[in-house]
Amino acid sequence: MCSEGARRRPLDWDAATYDRVADPQESWAREIIARMQLRGAETVLDAGCGSGRVTRLLLEALPHGRVLAVDASPAMVAAARAALEGEIRRGALSVLEQDLLELSLGERVDAIFSCAVFHHIHDHDRLFARLHEALRPGGMLVAQCGGAGNVARFHAHAQAVAMREPFARHLAGMPAPWHYATPEETAQRLRAAGFDAISCWLEERPLRPAQLHDFVEKVCLNYHGERLRQRAGQEAGRRLAEQFTTAVIDAMGDRGLIDYVRLNIEASA
Numbered sequence: 511m512c513s514e515g516a517r518r519r520p521l522d523w524d525a526a527t528y529d530r531v532a533d534p535q536e537s538w539a540r541e542i543i544a545r546m547q548l549r550g551a552e553t554v555l556d557a558g559c560g561s562g563r564v565t566r567l568l569l570e571a572l573p574h575g576r577v578l579a580v581d582a583s584p585a586m587v588a589a590a591r592a593a594l595e596g597e598i599r600r601g602a603l604s605v606l607e608q609d610l611l612e613l614s615l616g617e618r619v620d621a622i623f624s625c626a627v628f629h630h631i632h633d634h635d636r637l638f639a640r641l642h643e644a645l646r647p648g649g650m651l652v653a654q655c656g657g658a659g660n661v662a663r664f665h666a667h668a669q670a671v672a673m674r675e676p677f678a679r680h681l682a683g684m685p686a687p688w689h690y691a692t693p694e695e696t697a698q699r700l701r702a703a704g705f706d707a708i709s710c711w712l713e714e715r716p717l718r719p720a721q722l723h724d725f726v727e728k729v730c731l732n733y734h735g736e737r738l739r740q741r742a743g744q745e746a747g748r749r750l751a752e753q754f755t756t757a758v759i760d761a762m763g764d765r766g767l768i769d770y771v772r773l774n775i776e777a778s779a
């Protein structure tokens with residue numbers, strides 16, 4: 511396991527595949543945006559914007575506002591810039607390649623939105639401190655990420671397959687890439703970072719992704735894929751990642767139901 515607070519380089523993503531398969535993230539994002547109760551003229555940070563698919567929804571809720579979209583993955587940033595070129599041109603959007611742990615916007619925003627990002631970051635104390643600094647006093651953080659118990663059954667299957675050859679020689683000892691926090695520890699960390707009016711809760715959201723193989727390979731097992739490519743070489747690693755995905759889906763044995771548990775976060779700066 512990575513220890514709390516351990517720093518590692520954020521992963522670069524397969525942005526094109528992500529954009530094609532991210533229907534679940536889009537539906538979660540719609541719910542987060544509805545909870546934000548935007549008036550339409552705010553400046554909002556999209557913390558971990560990905561390919562820009564959910565940034566577009568945020569922009570639709572801000573006809574007179576602006577979005578600062580931040581992501582650490584160069585491929586995601588390039589995809590978001592290409593997809594939302596018109597919004598950038600009309601001055602409604604800036605897409606910045608930054609690690610949220612080093613966030614530096616040069617201005618304070620009215621609100622922060624984030625969908626499916628925080629569990630990729632281990633140091634939540636530092637993350638929340640950076641987000642608090644980025645918000646104007648009274649500004650809202652409204653976010654959702656994987657929470658305690660997220661994909662536990664799915665990962666038990668993945669772990670069991672990872673112990674078998676030909677995967678074990680590459681995947682044995684792989685540190686857990688995710689940080690699935692409880693609402694209680696999250697509330698405590700938000701308070702320590704200076705937030706108040708804090709509300710955090712878990713929600714079970716099991717789902718079957720439509721494009722199961724690509725979704726599992728590029729969204730659920732992308733860290734495994736990267737490690738396989740690093741250890742076995744690009745081409746052999748790519749083939750192994752495909753085989754690994756197929757073996758994990760076979761092991762799931764229930765037509766691909768993934769046991770998502772979401773952590774919802776609301777807090778005021």
Ligand SMILES: C[S@@+](CC[C@H](N)C(=O)[O-])C[C@H]1O[C@@H](n2cnc3c(N)ncnc32)[C@H](O)[C@@H]1O
Pocket residue numbers: 520521523532535536539557558559560561563564580581582583586608609610611624625626627630631
């Ligand atoms: C599952 S995607 C979600 C993307 C988008 N929010 C959505 O809902 O479609 C997770 C995103 O978090 C980004 N991310 C992970 N760690 C990050 C960090 N430390 N700083 C900035 N972005 C990060 C990844 O690059 C990736 O684009």
